[in-house]
Amino acid sequence: MQRSFAQNSSEERLNRIDERLRNLAVMVPGLNQKVQLSMSGASAQEFLRALAQANNLNINIDPGLSFKVFTNFRNETAMNVLLFVAKEYDLDINMIGSIMSVSKAPAIKKEPIPSDIRVSYNSGNDYLGFELNNDTLLLVAKKISQLSQKNVVVPVNLLSKK
Structure with a gap:
């Protein structure tokens, strides 16, 4: 159980x-x-x-x-x-x-479960695909950088945008 x-x-x-x-x-x-x-x-x-x-x-x-x-x-x-x-x-x-x-008793703080950012990258043809659902631009940019090994810069005022 x-x-x-x-x-x-x-x-x-x-x-x-x-x-x-x-x-x-x-x-x-x-x-x-x-x-x-x-x-x-x-x-x-x-x-x-x-x-x-x-x-x-x-x-x-x-x-x-x-x-x-x-x-x-x-x-x-x-x-x-x-x-x-x-x-x-x-x-x-x-x-x-x-x-x-x-x-x-103190309230139990649940750790938020990070959503899986659905991004794919094909280095052979430099193709980027994604399926996003209410994800912040910051998390999407991080995922793209991890997969493509390329720097993705997001302006500070857009970090929390979805």
Whole structure:
């Protein structure tokens, strides 16, 4: 099964959070304590604050988090609840000492896939053929230069023209 870049990055983020929480659990026993928590329409801040108070955790919550929580957790560790919430609501959890800082996960920047510039060059008869589709003059000129081994100069004011 092929995974997208976003899926891999999300999994990597969750694996990092899991590792951080496991390391912190050595110093903060509340992460391994069972949670009994039920929320219906609570704000993210209310939910995380209730979890922190119930399990004696130090949690800093980004005030920009603006989702509602509808959950019921019984006999689950605080660590697993935090991992679940991080996955479900696309959150990141960073640690400083025993303080956990919960914020929205940074947006994943996808690298743009460069389009294939369809240019052909026949050195025998110096023939240049091309099929262009919304390509910038700069990229077309580079491709022509690569294929023909000839310099193609594009005026600066035309570099972004299509």
